[in-house]
Amino acid sequence: MGKGEYLGEFEQIVLLALIKLGRNAYGMTIRREISKRTEREVSIGAVYTTLERMEKKGYVSSRIGDPTPERGGRAKKYFKVEALGERALNDSREALLKMGLILKPLVGTG
Amino acid sequence: MKDQDFEIIAVRRKTGIFQIEVNSRFITYANDRFREIFGYPKAKLENMPIRELYLDEKVAREKVVVKYPTSSGPPSPSVQLMPARLEYYLCLFTPKKVREHILGDLVEEYTSTILPKFGPERAQRWYQWQVFTTVCSYLKSRLLKVITFGWLVYKAEVMFRRFMN
Numbered sequence: 001m002g003k004g005e006y007l008g009e010f011e012q013i014v015l016l017a018l019i020k021l022g023r024n025a026y027g028m029t030i031r032r033e034i035s036k037r038t039e040r041e042v043s044i045g046a047v048y049t050t051l052e053r054m055e056k057k058g059y060v061s062s063r064i065g066d067p068t069p070e071r072g073g074r075a076k077k078y079f080k081v082e083a084l085g086e087r088a089l090n091d092s093r094e095a096l097l098k099m100g101l102i103l104k105p106l107v108g109t110g
Numbered sequence: 111m112k113d114q115d116f117e118i119i120a121v122r123r124k125t126g127i128f129q130i131e132v133n134s135r136f137i138t139y140a141n142d143r144f145r146e147i148f149g150y151p152k153a154k155l156e157n158m159p160i161r162e163l164y165l166d167e168k169v170a171r172e173k174v175v176v177k178y179p180t181s182s183g184p185p186s187p188s189v190q191l192m193p194a195r196l197e198y199y200l201c202l203f204t205p206k207k208v209r210e211h212i213l214g215d216l217v218e219e220y221t222s223t224i225l226p227k228f229g230p231e232r233a234q235r236w237y238q239w240q241v242f243t244t245v246c247s248y249l250k251s252r253l254l255k256v257i258t259f260g261w262l263v264y265k266a267e268v269m270f271r272r273f274m275n
Contacts, residue, residue, distance in 0.1 A: 032223075
């Protein structure tokens, strides 16, 4: 895995939220899921910029839903994690875990 | 499902967006979405006077077909409280391809969760904050692109000068 393929913290959080939400993953639900789980306020813009970036890399894909009246006639954009995204997520988490194992004895000796 | 009749008061055209006033509330559309709903060809839409658009049957039909079926009732006061100016800023600073989805997500969360939970005053502040942070997110990513491009140009110039010397 190349250097550039590791995911940032927020990218990992967004991907995990997508996996958790499954077929119901769109802007509002993703934002709410992240806010609920991480207890930090996230803007819808931050979620969309991250999703757009990951879509360009092929980590996620999107499809447009039907317009609904409660959204003022606007359509939802649903997102799904792709195999490439799952792999990048696993690799990033694995790398962090490995770093954790290296750090463990250092913390003990301090 | 029977549709309820609503009066369209005005149609406003601004840079890149259209706003239709229905029962004291402005509904904002990106130009592309507006064309999609009303079926105007691009060239015709851009040259059409607002008054003609306002009187057009397609716009009148949209008010009863797409927006508010009787079962869900008239636009609630909550929806009317959403500031149109903020929608305009959001449309101005966000890319076309996600504009409609971001607006839809904000409207849905505002009406379904935030307003019933926190009341109109806090809900308005929440909406303002969401628009502000969303605009900041997009401005930040644009700024980063400009800085990266500038840095690359600077590096290329330095290398070129070294090469020439």
